[in-house]
Amino acid sequence: MIFHPKxxxxxxxxxxxxxIFILILTVLxxxxxxxxxxxxxxxEKQKADLLLQTIEKPLQMALYLKFYxxxxxxxxxxxxxxxxxxxxxxxxxxxxxxxxxxxxxxxSTGHEPLNVTREIHEPxxxxxxxxxxxxxxxxxxxxxxxxxxAVLYGIGAGLALIVLMAVWWVxxxxxxxxxxxxxxxxxxxxxxxxxxxxxxxxxxxxxxxxQEMQKTTHHYLGQMEEINSSLESAVxxxxxxxxxxYFTDSLTGLPNRYRLQEDLAKGxxxxxxxxxxxxxxxxxxxxxxxxxxEVLIQxxxxxSELSGSCYRLGSDEFALTFHEPLDQKExxxxxxxxxxxxxxxxxTVKEESLNIRVTxxxxxxxxxxxxxxxxxxxxxxxxxxxxxxxxxxxxxxxQYRSNLMMASSIRKALFEHRIICHYQPVVxxxxxxxxxxxxxxxxxxxxxxxxxxxxxxxxxxxTKLYPQITLEVVHQACSLFxxxxxEFSINLSDTDMRNPHIVEEIIQTxxxxxxGSRVVFEILESEGIENYDEVTxxxxxxxxxxxxxxxxxxxxGYSNFENILNLNVDYIKIDGSLIREMxxxxxRRIIVETIVDFSQKIxxxxxxxFVGDEATYDMAKAxxxxxxxxxxxxxxxxx
Numbered sequence: 001m002i003f004h005p006k007x008x009x010x011x012x013x014x015x016x017x018x019x020i021f022i023l024i025l026t027v028l029x030x031x032x033x034x035x036x037x038x039x040x041x042x043x044e045k046q047k048a049d050l051l052l053q054t055i056e057k058p059l060q061m062a063l064y065l066k067f068y069x070x071x072x073x074x075x076x077x078x079x080x081x082x083x084x085x086x087x088x089x090x091x092x093x094x095x096x097x098x099x100x101x102x103x104x105x106x107x108s109t110g111h112e113p114l115n116v117t118r119e120i121h122e123p124x125x126x127x128x129x130x131x132x133x134x135x136x137x138x139x140x141x142x143x144x145x146x147x148x149x150a151v152l153y154g155i156g157a158g159l160a161l162i163v164l165m166a167v168w169w170v171x172x173x174x175x176x177x178x179x180x181x182x183x184x185x186x187x188x189x190x191x192x193x194x195x196x197x198x199x200x201x202x203x204x205x206x207x208x209x210x211q212e213m214q215k216t217t218h219h220y221l222g223q224m225e226e227i228n229s230s231l232e233s234a235v236x237x238x239x240x241x242x243x244x245x246y247f248t249d250s251l252t253g254l255p256n257r258y259r260l261q262e263d264l265a266k267g268x269x270x271x272x273x274x275x276x277x278x279x280x281x282x283x284x285x286x287x288x289x290x291x292x293x294e295v296l297i298q299x300x301x302x303x304s305e306l307s308g309s310c311y312r313l314g315s316d317e318f319a320l321t322f323h324e325p326l327d328q329k330e331x332x333x334x335x336x337x338x339x340x341x342x343x344x345x346x347x348t349v350k351e352e353s354l355n356i357r358v359t360x361x362x363x364x365x366x367x368x369x370x371x372x373x374x375x376x377x378x379x380x381x382x383x384x385x386x387x388x389x390x391x392x393x394x395x396x397x398x399q400y401r402s403n404l405m406m407a408s409s410i411r412k413a414l415f416e417h418r419i420i421c422h423y424q425p426v427v428x429x430x431x432x433x434x435x436x437x438x439x440x441x442x443x444x445x446x447x448x449x450x451x452x453x454x455x456x457x458x459x460x461x462x463t464k465l466y467p468q469i470t471l472e473v474v475h476q477a478c479s480l481f482x483x484x485x486x487e488f489s490i491n492l493s494d495t496d497m498r499n500p501h502i503v504e505e506i507i508q509t510x511x512x513x514x515x516g517s518r519v520v521f522e523i524l525e526s527e528g529i530e531n532y533d534e535v536t537x538x539x540x541x542x543x544x545x546x547x548x549x550x551x552x553x554x555x556x557g558y559s560n561f562e563n564i565l566n567l568n569v570d571y572i573k574i575d576g577s578l579i580r581e582m583x584x585x586x587x588r589r590i591i592v593e594t595i596v597d598f599s600q601k602i603x604x605x606x607x608x609x610f611v612g613d614e615a616t617y618d619m620a621k622a623x624x625x626x627x628x629x630x631x632x633x634x635x636x637x638x639x
Contacts, residue, residue, distance in 0.1 A: 021163045025156050041114075048116045048136040051078045055132070059089065060120050063129040071098040078134070085113055086135035092128045113137035249312040251293055252300035260311045260319055264370060271322040271331060271362065272369040274377045275303065278357040280316035287352060294349045299356060302345065306338060319373075328364060328389055335360055335387050363390040406459045410443065414468055418444040421476045422636035423488070426607060426629045429621040436487040436520070438629065439477040440636045441469060461493075470496050471505050480639060482513040489520035489550060497523075497538040498531055507541060516545030520571060522552040532566060539567060550607070555591060561598060572599045574625070576610025583619055596623055 058074035061067075071089055078084050079100050089098040117133045247259035255263075263269060277299065284292040296316065303318055304310035311319040322331070339358070347354045361377025363369040372390040380388030413419050419441065426436035443451040460466040474490060481488045496502050510516040521542060523535075539549055550571035551564060555578045564572065574595055582589040599606045608620040611630030620628050 018163060018167075021159055025159060028155070044114050044136065045116075047083070048114050048134055051081065051084065051136065052116060052118050052132065052134055054078060056118060056120065059132055060123060060129070063091070063120055064122055068097050075100065075132075083136055084134065085137055086133075088133040089130065090133075091130040097130065249300075252297050252312050254300050254304060254310055254312045254318075256311060257313050257319075260313070260321070260370070263321065264366070267366050268323055269321045269366055269369065270324065271326055271364050272373045273320040273322075273331075273335060273360050273362045274313065274370075274373045275318045275320060276359045276361075276377055276381070277316040278359055283354070287349075291349045291352065295347055295354060295356070298347045298349070302347075306341070319370075326364070331362060331364070331389075332387065335362065339386055359385070360387045361390070362387065403459050403462075406456055407463050407465065409445065410456055410460050410463075410465050410469075413443050413445075414465065414472065418446075419469055419472045420444060420638070421473055421480075423477075423480075423639050424629060424636040425634035426489075426627050427633040429608075429617075429625060429628050434486070434634070436489065436627065437481075437639070438489045438522070438636075439473055439491070441473050442636075466493075467496070467499055467502055470502055474506055474509055478509045478513040478515045478519070481515050481518060484639075485518075487518045487520060488515075489522050491522045491524065491552065493524060494531075494535065498534045503538055503541070507545070510542070510545050510547065516542070516547050518546075520548045520550050522550045522571075522573065523567065523569075524552050536567065543568075553609070555595060564598075564602065564604070569604055571605050571607055571627075573607040573609050573629075576630075579608045579610050579616060579620065579630075580612065582623075583615055589619075589623075592625075593623060596625055600624070 055075050055078050059071065062070045062074050075087055075089070075098065078087060082102075084100075085102045087098070087100040088096060090096055114136045115133065116136065117131055119131050120129050121127060122129055247255060247262070249256040264272075277296075280292065280295075283295060296312075300310060300312055300318060303320065307320045309321045309323070311321070313319050326334075339360075342356060342358060345356070347356060359377060359380045361373045361375070361380050363372035363376060376388045376390040379390075380386070410419075420443075422440045422442050423437040424440060425434040426438060427433065428435045441453055441457070443453075443456050445451055457466070457469075460469055470492070477488055477490055510519065519542075521539075543549070548570035549567060550573055551567065551569050552573045553575045554564075554572050555575040572595060574592055578588045578592050582592050596606050605626040607627040607629055608616075608625045609629055611617050611620060611628045611632045613632055616630075617628055617632050
């Protein structure tokens, strides 16, 4: 406690003195005790040696002459000494010739007696005749010890008295500090404290210093009050400016999204309309960003003048709020009038005249109107409507929640290795043998059920999980077919081939597993290809390892023969919608025949997809299609 930072100075000094006293007394006592014990032990040994020397010669003659009956007489000088406790005389065969034991008992506080033994040899030849053992204790030791203890206790008592006097004196000297501490403890700036001068020079210096400190404190206190007043005013002004900046759009000067959220929280808004400028990116691309910004400023001011309550949400979106009770019919009328006025409005920027079109999403009520109006806006754009109202029965929010849950399930499935591959056989139509397999991804849910790809892949493609699924499929398929002889295909999207990380992982996996010459990468042609340079660069790299390229679902969507030539494909997979109907639909059969003829001329092989029955299988064979894939020849299964 005396070394605790918050302990009083007087207690520290007093405690230190007490510790020093205890330490000195302990060390002194130990030194005296050690010296005393060594001195007494040495003295006892000397006394015991003298006693043995006294009886050694007479015993030597008695043993030499074998006068064993005289042994008692010879040791009588030693026996008569009170300090001798025990004497034992033995011959050379260790037979006891004489034994003496004193009747006196050592006190419980006595020290341990000394045991001294001497061998007795013949006077001439030096042969061993026997031995004498002496047990000796100086009975005056305890008395000496008590005397030394009394001296030590006296010294200790004297030192303790000195320490107590020193303690009292220290407390007396430091008492002015205690008085100062008590007065200073509750001191506040502006208070004035009077100290009694007196005591030591140091105390008077402390009092003088504190008096000067009080004067300085009062002086600076006045200055600080003035500064604080100025600062408070400046802070209020700056806070107002920052708040205005935080809630105001820097481009248009309109209230921004944060102000709208603040106003919505008040619960006074009854309807909200989000106005999105159509094709505004084209305005920026065609006229430049500066003109695009000026157009946004003019649109914002025009909407504000019409509605009286306009916000800019960001980019090319504005929000209009309504506070009075309105039904959908009345809002439709108002917004229709706004759209009609907008058709007639011409925005002029730097001699450029522009007509602007907008799409509007509307939500009624005061609950989650911002997100609901945004949902309505997307609905309007998807259906190419100028205005759309949010409808609870469409359950769009439930779909959002479902997508979030599915994304979470996919992430967990990846972590727990529940993304697996099934493999569908591809049969050569001329030989009827399975020569290839297509790798198809599946997800296993926590209950062990298989989740088909159409349920989780669309969600994965809108998150960062899709690239991880692609890599998982590549690793599993390559690792499996490293120990097999068949060809196998893996589906890749345009974004996969343009992702440097995925491309490098694919190259490393093919090299490590040695499957480069047996893998076929299927490109989903119906999705379109955004960057032919990056895709052809990927194709060139994997073909350098022996891989081949297939166009999947050819004959639908963006299909065109130019893609086949640009991508240097090895296989063309004819879309299942053509294959399924080619028996009953002559036009579809002609398209299939055209694709087969084109493929043969450029040296590419063809695969018929979704072959579900024998008639379709035979028709594909008759049309000289090379391979068949579908439930008729085999369902996707684990290998």
